[in-house]
Amino acid sequence: MSLLQKIGLTLFLCALAIFTLTLGLNKFTLTSESLAVDKEVHRESIISMARDMGMLDKTYQNQFAFVSDLKKCIKASQLELSASYDNAEYKGSEWDYKIGDWAIKDYILPTVQKSGHGMVSDNKGLFLLLTFGLGILGGLIFILPKFMEQPGIKNDNIYHDPLTRGMNYNIRTGLLITSIIGILVYGIFYTSGNVLLPILSAIVILIIIGLVFIYQKEKNRKSPRSASAKVIGWLGLVAGIYLIIFYILLYWKPEYITNWMTIVDPVSEKLNGGAASQWFLYGLMYTVIVLVMGVRMISKYRHNRYQIIRTLSVMFFQTAIAFLLPEILTRLNYPYYDFKNIWPLNYTFFFDWNIKNLIASGGLGIFMLVWGIVLIVLAVPIITYFFGKRWYCSWVCGCGGLAETMGDPFRQLSDKSVRAWRFERWIIHAVLVFAVVMTLMVLYHYFTGRQQVLFLNSDSIRSWYGFLIGSAFAGVVGTGFYPLMGNRVWCRYGCPLAAYLGLVQRFKSRFRITTNGGQCISCGNCSTYCEMGIDVRHYAQRGQDIVRSSCVGCGVCAAVCPRGVLRLENASADVNQRTEDLRTVHIEDLINAQ
Amino acid sequence: MKVVIIGNGISGITAARWIRKLSDHEITVISSETKYFYSRTALMYVYMGHMRAEDTQPYEPWFWSRNRIQLMEDHVETIDFENRELSLKSGKKAPYDKLILALGSKPNKFGWPGQDLKRVGGLYHWQDLENMEAHSAGLSRAVIVGGGLIGIEMAEMFRSRDIPVTMLVREESYWNNVLPPEESQMVSDHIRAHHIDLRLGVNLGEIIGNEQGQAMGVVVKETGERIDCGYVGLTAGVHPNIAFLKDQSLEIQKGILVNNNLETNISGVYAIGDCAQLREPREGRRSIEAVWYTGRMMGEVAAHNICGHVTEYDPGIWFNSAKFLDIEYQVYGTVLAKPPENHVSIFWQHEDNTKSIRLVFDQRTNEILGFNLMGVRFRHELCEKWLKEKTDIEEVLRSLPLANFDPEFSKQYEGELIRIYNAQFGKNITAKHKKRSLDRVLQFLKK
Ligand SMILES: Cc1cc2nc3c(=O)[nH]c(=O)nc-3n(C[C@H](O)[C@H](O)[C@H](O)COP(=O)(O)OP(=O)(O)OC[C@H]3O[C@@H](n4cnc5c(N)ncnc54)[C@H](O)[C@@H]3O)c2cc1C
Numbered sequence A: 001m002s003l004l005q006k007i008g009l010t011l012f013l014c015a016l017a018i019f020t021l022t023l024g025l026n027k028f029t030l031t032s033e034s035l036a037v038d039k040e041v042h043r044e045s046i047i048s049m050a051r052d053m054g055m056l057d058k059t060y061q062n063q064f065a066f067v068s069d070l071k072k073c074i075k076a077s078q079l080e081l082s083a084s085y086d087n088a089e090y091k092g093s094e095w096d097y098k099i100g101d102w103a104i105k106d107y108i109l110p111t112v113q114k115s116g117h118g119m120v121s122d123n124k125g126l127f128l129l130l131t132f133g134l135g136i137l138g139g140l141i142f143i144l145p146k147f148m149e150q151p152g153i154k155n156d157n158i159y160h161d162p163l164t165r166g167m168n169y170n171i172r173t174g175l176l177i178t179s180i181i182g183i184l185v186y187g188i189f190y191t192s193g194n195v196l197l198p199i200l201s202a203i204v205i206l207i208i209i210g211l212v213f214i215y216q217k218e219k220n221r222k223s224p225r226s227a228s229a230k231v232i233g234w235l236g237l238v239a240g241i242y243l244i245i246f247y248i249l250l251y252w253k254p255e256y257i258t259n260w261m262t263i264v265d266p267v268s269e270k271l272n273g274g275a276a277s278q279w280f281l282y283g284l285m286y287t288v289i290v291l292v293m294g295v296r297m298i299s300k301y302r303h304n305r306y307q308i309i310r311t312l313s314v315m316f317f318q319t320a321i322a323f324l325l326p327e328i329l330t331r332l333n334y335p336y337y338d339f340k341n342i343w344p345l346n347y348t349f350f351f352d353w354n355i356k357n358l359i360a361s362g363g364l365g366i367f368m369l370v371w372g373i374v375l376i377v378l379a380v381p382i383i384t385y386f387f388g389k390r391w392y393c394s395w396v397c398g399c400g401g402l403a404e405t406m407g408d409p410f411r412q413l414s415d416k417s418v419r420a421w422r423f424e425r426w427i428i429h430a431v432l433v434f435a436v437v438m439t440l441m442v443l444y445h446y447f448t449g450r451q452q453v454l455f456l457n458s459d460s461i462r463s464w465y466g467f468l469i470g471s472a473f474a475g476v477v478g479t480g481f482y483p484l485m486g487n488r489v490w491c492r493y494g495c496p497l498a499a500y501l502g503l504v505q506r507f508k509s510r511f512r513i514t515t516n517g518g519q520c521i522s523c524g525n526c527s528t529y530c531e532m533g534i535d536v537r538h539y540a541q542r543g544q545d546i547v548r549s550s551c552v553g554c555g556v557c558a559a560v561c562p563r564g565v566l567r568l569e570n571a572s573a574d575v576n577q578r579t580e581d582l583r584t585v586h587i588e589d590l591i592n593a594q
Numbered sequence B: 001m002k003v004v005i006i007g008n009g010i011s012g013i014t015a016a017r018w019i020r021k022l023s024d025h026e027i028t029v030i031s032s033e034t035k036y037f038y039s040r041t042a043l044m045y046v047y048m049g050h051m052r053a054e055d056t057q058p059y060e061p062w063f064w065s066r067n068r069i070q071l072m073e074d075h076v077e078t079i080d081f082e083n084r085e086l087s088l089k090s091g092k093k094a095p096y097d098k099l100i101l102a103l104g105s106k107p108n109k110f111g112w113p114g115q116d117l118k119r120v121g122g123l124y125h126w127q128d129l130e131n132m133e134a135h136s137a138g139l140s141r142a143v144i145v146g147g148g149l150i151g152i153e154m155a156e157m158f159r160s161r162d163i164p165v166t167m168l169v170r171e172e173s174y175w176n177n178v179l180p181p182e183e184s185q186m187v188s189d190h191i192r193a194h195h196i197d198l199r200l201g202v203n204l205g206e207i208i209g210n211e212q213g214q215a216m217g218v219v220v221k222e223t224g225e226r227i228d229c230g231y232v233g234l235t236a237g238v239h240p241n242i243a244f245l246k247d248q249s250l251e252i253q254k255g256i257l258v259n260n261n262l263e264t265n266i267s268g269v270y271a272i273g274d275c276a277q278l279r280e281p282r283e284g285r286r287s288i289e290a291v292w293y294t295g296r297m298m299g300e301v302a303a304h305n306i307c308g309h310v311t312e313y314d315p316g317i318w319f320n321s322a323k324f325l326d327i328e329y330q331v332y333g334t335v336l337a338k339p340p341e342n343h344v345s346i347f348w349q350h351e352d353n354t355k356s357i358r359l360v361f362d363q364r365t366n367e368i369l370g371f372n373l374m375g376v377r378f379r380h381e382l383c384e385k386w387l388k389e390k391t392d393i394e395e396v397l398r399s400l401p402l403a404n405f406d407p408e409f410s411k412q413y414e415g416e417l418i419r420i421y422n423a424q425f426g427k428n429i430t431a432k433h434k435k436r437s438l439d440r441v442l443q444f445l446k447k
C-alpha cells in the first residue's frame, strides 16, 4: 500500500468513526414544539403525561434514555386514553381519541428528530463534511492511485486480507442461523405477538432444510469449497456485524439514528424541500457508496470495456433514476416513484395506497402505473430474451448496483457448493411464490374489499412480507452478509424479480456464456469470482456453453479467466447442443465414430 | 475388472472419469501428492491469495465416492508387471488388471552446485508451493533460474508480495525459443515494467549456501556476479517423473514409450500425460508434450481403449495458452520462433505494447498455418476449422473479425491485419463482416 493510500484509508476510517460517534453527540429535550403529534387529544394527554413524569423540558445527554422515556410516556397516555374513552363521550372517531399501536410508531421518530439539539444540530454542515465529505475524499485518495498501476486483473492477497478472506464454515453458518432465529423471534414482537406467520415461516425454512439435507441427500456431503476450514477474516466479521446492526437500526429502530438524519438535513432540504427521513439518509449513503466504489470498480477493471460501461450504467441508474428523480418528483408534489424498480422486487407496487396514490396524481401517476405494468409484462420477458437477465441485474438494478460496487471486494465469498445451489433454488422460488401470493391477496382485498382468505389476513401477510423479505432478507442478511457470504446473497437466494428474470433466462433467452473450445485449464478463477456461486469451471472444462438462471451477466468470470475461455454472448442457435453435458472438443469425433 | 491409475493429475483423473462413464470397472487412483485432484495450473493463485486451496479442486470430495472412484493417498514404490501388483510405501499391495501410469513431471535440475540446498525449489508439486510459502516471510530477494512459462509465474507470485525478483534467463530474449522475436520482446518489456530484474543471456553458475544448508545467494556463470537472495527458484523446464521405473521390463526413453493407443510395451499397461512419450508423434508434433490439454485428451483416449473402444490418440490441431503477468497468450497451429522461409507472417502490434496478432501462412500454397495472439482472444473452434481445412489466408482474413473472442465492447483489431496484408502484398481485400457475432460464427462452424 502506498503512502497516499494509507492516508486515504486513514481519512476514510476517521470519517467512519466520526459518523458512528455522531450518534452520541446530540442532546434531546422534549418540548411542546418538538412533540410531533397533531391530534389534539393525543397531544394534550402526552404533554401532561410528560410533565407528570418530569420529562417535559428535561434535557437528556443522548437519545437512548430519551427514547426510552418517550416511549414510556406515550404508552402511559395510550393506557390512560383507552381507559377514559368510555366515559369521555368523545364525539370524533375512536382513534382520534385512543392512541393506536401504529400511531405510536409514527409519533416517536419525528418527535425524536425534532427534539434533538446541540453539537450535531448546530453544525450540520461541518458534520456533513466530516462524515460524508471526509469519507468520499478518503475513499477517492485510496482508490485513485490504483489507476497508476499496470492495468490487468489484480486479485492479489484477497485471501490474505482479514477483510475479504471470509469465514470458516461453522462461524458463517452460526451467524446465519442466529440471524434467522433472531429475525423470527423479533418478528413475533413486530407482529405484536401474532405468532401465526413467524411459525409458518419457520416451518417453510425447516421444510427447505429438510428437502436439501434429507431428500437431496446433502447431509453428509462436506463442502470445503463453500467456505474454508480454518480461515477467519476478523475484519470481515466486524464489518458484517456493523452492517447488520446498521440495517436493524435503519429498518426497525430509526429513532436511534436521528442524528445521522440531522446531518443530511441540508441535502434533503435542497432536494425535496423537507427534513431528511431515514430513507433519504439511506438513499444518499447508498448513492455515494455506489459512486465511490464504482470508481474503484472501474479502476480495477479498466482494461475491460464491458466492466467500465456496465459500472457507469449502475452508477447512473442509482444516482439519477433511483435517487435524484424521486426526490425531485416529491418536491414537485408528484408521487415518489423509482422508474426502474420492478415488481416483485418493488413489492409495494400493487399495494392499495400506492395504486390510489398514483391514480390520484393525474396523468403522470397513470403513466407510472402503466409503465410499471409494462415493465413487468413486456420489458422483462422481451429484453431478457435478447440479452439475458443481466440487462437488469448487473446494469440497472440498485441492489445489483451496490453488489457490483461496494460488494465487489467480497464476490469470492459466495458459496460454490452444489448444496448451496440446491438451497438457492428452493429459497428463491419460495420467495417468488410468497411475493405472488401476497400480491394476489392484496389485489383481492383491493377489488373485493375482503381481507380474509381462509385463515390468512391480507394486511398481516403484506406487512409480514415487508418485514421478513423486504427488510430482513434484502437488507439485514442481503447486505449485512456481504463480508460473510459474498455480495449477492439477496440477489441469489432471495430476490423474487431475479427468480422471474431467471426463469426467462433459463428457458427462453439468447444469452449464454460461451466456452472457448478446449482452452480451459480448470484453474477455478471463474468459479471463485462468480458472485452468484455458479461453478463456472464445471462447464468450462467440458467445453460446454453455460445457461444458468442465476447468472447476472456481470462478466467477471470472463475478465478473470487467465486463458480467455469465457465470453458473454447473445444468440439463439444451437443452445441445446452446445450446453450438452458431454461436449468435449476433440474426442467428439471419435465417439460419433463408435 | 480392476483398473488402477497412478497419478491424480489431469490425465489420470480424466481417464478415471471417462472409464466411469463408459463402464462399471473398479477404479482406484493412487497419488502421494494430495488427497484430492487439484488444478496444478492454479498453484500460483493460491500463493498470490486469489484462491484458497479448496478452490483449486474441480470436484467436491463427495464426487469420488458417488462415482465409485476410490482414492488412495499413498506412494507407489515398485511395480511388479509380471504379477500385476503395486507395492506401496505404506506396505500395502495393490493388484490390478489394467494399469494407467499418469505420473506427471519433475522440475529439471542440471547438476548445479547447491541445487539441493534448503530455500531452493521448483514449482510443480503442492509441496513446492508449501516450500515457497514457508520461506516467503521477510524474504529480501528471490532469484529464478529459467525463463519459461513456470519461471514467469513464479516471478509474478513473489511480486504479488512485493518481494524483489531477479530472473536469470539463458536466452537473449524471454522464451524466444518458442515466441517469435516481436512477441518475445514485448513480454521482456512487460516483465521489466513489472519491476522484475530480468537478466537475459545468462546462466546459473552455482547456488551459495550458509552453515544451515540454506541458499543465500547465486553466482552468475557468465559474469561471476554474486546476487544475494533468500530463495532460488529452479524453473528450467520439466522431465517425466519416471525414475522409479528404470531398469525394468517397461520400455522407457525420456518418457514411457507408448503407441498411438497409449499402450506401453507391456499389455494392459498404459501411460498418459506428461510422463508418456509417443513412439510415433504426428507430423509437426513433439513426442512429449507436457501440457494440460494433451494430458486431458490422453486420459480420455486411454479410457476408451481400456473400455474396449480401440481409439487412436489424435491431439488435433496444436493449441496452447498462457498468461505473462497481465498479457494473455494464445496460440493455434504452427507459429515458429525461427520459421522456415515459406512461413510468412502478417503481424500487427498495438502501440501500447501489450497486444499483438500474428497470422502465419504458407507462401507457396497460401494456406493458413497458425495464429499467435498476445492480449487478444480468438475463438478456438474457428481457428481450428480454418487450420484443419487449410483455408486460404485471404479467406481467413475476410472472416477474421468473427474469430474475436474478447469481452463485449472491446475494440476489435482484425481490420488492421487486413490493412497490413494489403499493404504488404499489394492486395485490396476487405472484411466480409467487421464485427464478431455468435450467430454468424455458429452458421460458419456448421458449413
Ligand atoms: C505451475 C504450473 C503451471 C502450468 N500451467 C499450464 C498451463 O497454463 N497450460 C498448460 O497446458 N499446462 C500447464 N502446466 C503443465 C500441466 O500442469 C501439466 O502438463 C499437467 O498437470 C500434467 O498432468 P499429468 O496428469 O500428466 O501429471 P501430474 O499432474 O503431474 O500428476 C501426476 C501425479 O502423480 C503423482 N505421482 C507420480 N509418481 C507417483 C508414485 N510413484 N506414486 C504415487 N503418486 C505418484 C504425482 O505426485 C502427481 O500428483 C503447468 C504446470 C505447472 C507446474
Ligand code: SF4
Pocket: A519, A520, A521, A522, A523, A524, A525, A526, A527, A536, A537, A540, A541, A560, A561, A562, A563, A564, A565, A566
Ligand atoms: S474457464 Fe478460465 S478461469 Fe475458469 S477454470 Fe477455465 S481457465 Fe480457469
